[in-house]
Amino acid sequence: MSMVQSVAFVGGTAGPWRVRSMRAIAGAPLASVSAVDVVPGNEVAVQVGAPWVLRGVTSHARYVTQGESATLRAVQAGLGRPEATHAAMLPISKSEAWWALAQDERRAIFEERSRHVAGTLRYLPAISRRLHHGRDLGEPFDFVTWFEHAPEHDALFDELLEMLRATEEWRYVVREIDVRLVREDGGPY
Amino acid sequence: MSMVQSVAFVGGTAGPWRVRSMRAIAGAPLASVSAVDVVPGNEVAVQVGAPWVLRGVTSHARYVTQGESATLRAVQAGLGRPEATHAAMLPISKSEAWWALAQDERRAIFEERSRHVAGTLRYLPAISRRLHHGRDLGEPFDFVTWFEHAPEHDALFDELLEMLRATEEWRYVVREIDVRLVREDGGPY
Numbered sequence: 001m002s003m004v005q006s007v008a009f010v011g012g013t014a015g016p017w018r019v020r021s022m023r024a025i026a027g028a029p030l031a032s033v034s035a036v037d038v039v040p041g042n043e044v045a046v047q048v049g050a051p052w053v054l055r056g057v058t059s060h061a062r063y064v065t066q067g068e069s070a071t072l073r074a075v076q077a078g079l080g081r082p083e084a085t086h087a088a089m090l091p092i093s094k095s096e097a098w099w100a101l102a103q104d105e106r107r108a109i110f111e112e113r114s115r116h117v118a119g120t121l122r123y124l125p126a127i128s129r130r131l132h133h134g135r136d137l138g139e140p141f142d143f144v145t146w147f148e149h150a151p152e153h154d155a156l157f158d159e160l161l162e163m164l165r166a167t168e169e170w171r172y173v174v175r176e177i178d179v180r181l182v183r184e185d186g187g188p189y
Numbered sequence: 190m191s192m193v194q195s196v197a198f199v200g201g202t203a204g205p206w207r208v209r210s211m212r213a214i215a216g217a218p219l220a221s222v223s224a225v226d227v228v229p230g231n232e233v234a235v236q237v238g239a240p241w242v243l244r245g246v247t248s249h250a251r252y253v254t255q256g257e258s259a260t261l262r263a264v265q266a267g268l269g270r271p272e273a274t275h276a277a278m279l280p281i282s283k284s285e286a287w288w289a290l291a292q293d294e295r296r297a298i299f300e301e302r303s304r305h306v307a308g309t310l311r312y313l314p315a316i317s318r319r320l321h322h323g324r325d326l327g328e329p330f331d332f333v334t335w336f337e338h339a340p341e342h343d344a345l346f347d348e349l350l351e352m353l354r355a356t357e358e359w360r361y362v363v364r365e366i367d368v369r370l371v372r373e374d375g376g377p378y
Contacts, residue, residue, distance in 0.1 A: 003288055004324060042327060057325045062251070066291040099192055102255040107292070135193060136246045136325040138231060 005058045007132050009089060009144055010037040012050035017087055017181040025165070027093070027175030036089060036181060038146070054091055056132025056144045063110045068117045077125035084128065084148035088157065089179040091141035098172035099135075114167035123160045126153045141175065194247045196321050198278060198333055199226040201239035206276055206370040214354070216282070216364030225278060225370055227335070243280055245321025245333045252299045257306045266314035273317065273337035277346065278368040280330035287361035288324075303356035312349045315342045330364065 011030065015037025022032055031051035061069060098106065110116045127149045135142040149157055161178075164170060200219065204226025211221055220240035250258060287295065299305045316338045324331040338346055350367075353359060 003285065004327065006327060057327075059325050060288040061292060063292055065293040069291045096192065099249040102258045103250060103252055103292075103296070104254040133325055136248050136322055138193065138195060138246075 003058065003060060005040060006042045007056055007058065007144075008039045008041075009054040009056075009091075009146075010039055010050050011035075011052045011054075012037070016184055018184050020180040020182055021178075022180075023178045025176040025178050026173055030091070030177050030179075036179065054134065054141060054144050055137055055139055056134040056141075057137070058130060059133050063107050064117055068111075071121065072117065072124075075121060075124045077128040079128055079130055079146070079148050081128065081148065081150075083150040085183040086149055086151050086154060086157075087181040087183070088147040088161075089177075089181065090145045090147070090161075091143070091175075091177045091179075092145070092173055093135075093140070093142045093175040094172045095174045109169050109172075114169035116164070116167070116169060119163055119167075120160060123156060126150070127157055127160060192247065192249060194229060195231045196245055196247065196333075197228045197230075198243040198245075198280075198335075199228055199239050200224075200241045200243075201226070205373055207373050209369040209371055210367075211369075212367045214365040214367050215362055219280070219366050219368075225368065243323065243330060243333050244326055244328055245323040245330075246326065247319060248322050252296050253306055257300075260310065261306065261313075264310060264313045266317040268317055268319055268335070268337050270317065270337065270339075272339040274372040275338055275340050275343060275346075276370040276372065277336040277350075278366075278370065279334045279336070279350075280332070280364075280366045280368075281334070281362055282324075282329070282331045282364040283361045284363045298358050298361075303358035305353070305356070305358060308352055308356075309349060312345060315339070316346055316349060 011033035013034050015035040017036045017038065019032075019034055019036060022030065024030070033051055064072065101109075111118070127147055129145055129147045132144045132146070133142070134140075134144060147157065200222035202223050204224040206225045206227065208221075208223055208225060211219065213219070222240055253261065290298075300307070316336055318334055318336045321333045321335070322331070323329075323333060336346065
């Protein structure tokens with residue numbers, strides 16, 4: 001069983017996740033849609049009229065150390081929890097300057113200076129996430145991160161994003177879309 | 190200009206690189222072919238009857254430090270030198286155990302213990318190389334490395350491979366094909 005799993009995010013009018021808001025934080029916006037479907041596998045039957053399909057693969061971790069990895073595994077929660085009816089999808093691209101950095105330089109910005117792991121630990125397990133890599137696939141976004149949390153943690157999630165966006169790492173983000181969603185079968189929201 | 194460039198290695202009967210030998214070092218072999226074409230871009234018109242097409246993308250370096258990167262840039266040569274009429278194509282896959290390691294563990298095996306960069310510096314610039322990543326693309330091989338050198342450096346190239354294959358890093362290689370080639374317009378070889 002490979003760790004590399006392909007996922008397609010289909011923006012259109014169908015799917016279990018209804019869009020609450022879409023906002024371009026940096027760079028060109030994505031076309032507005034009313035729903036997002038999250039479809040595993042490489043062969044996605046694209047919805048007729050779906051304005052966009054973003055693809056990514058779950059893959060091995062690129063920066064975390066053995067110790068950080070063990071800490072994360074002990075604390076984090078998976079996707080699909082019944083109470084986690086709110087989601088956010090964050091497609092992001094970083095600059096060519098970021099990708100031209102050596103591994104030790106990217107690691108130093110990512111963690112030693114931006115505290116990407118250490119700083120986000122206190123948001124776990126309330127907020128769960130899964131990272132999808134699109135850069136090597138020739139996708140328009142380097143990453144799509146999918147977050148899920150219970151509605152009472154909306155403010156906590158906003159705080160997490162505010163913290164991340166203030167980091168040195170985020171200075172390398174050249175395109176970022178912020179899509180907030182609610183699961184249609186998720187209750188009275 | 191993105192650093193991510195897609196390349197297809199088309200094994201068949203046509204192309205500038207004639208196959209001198211093909212050997213499975215580990216894992217399942219590749220079907221025998223008489224020639225390989227190296228085709229940039231995502232939309233490759235596959236040759237009729239081509240037994241295989243391996244795809245990969247050039248991408249950012251995953252392990253080298255800023256210092257190693259500067260050293261490599263100062264020493265290495267690019268592909269396509271007129272005298273470099275011999276080539277080798279090495280499709281390789283590593284085990285799931287490798288990919289499950291954290292970044293610092295993979296780095297320690299790759300360089301501190303296997304000397305992947307430091308140990309190969311003395312083979313530059315005689316031997317040039319380009320690495321292509323296939324794992325995130327769902328390709329059968331995690332990497333395809335393409336090497337080029339002048340015919341008088343055949344023995345030097347064999348020495349480089351012998352050194353690499355004796356490293357701790359190589360214990361994680363579960364599939365490896367060794368394809369040696371000669372450029373058909375490259376003279377009397």
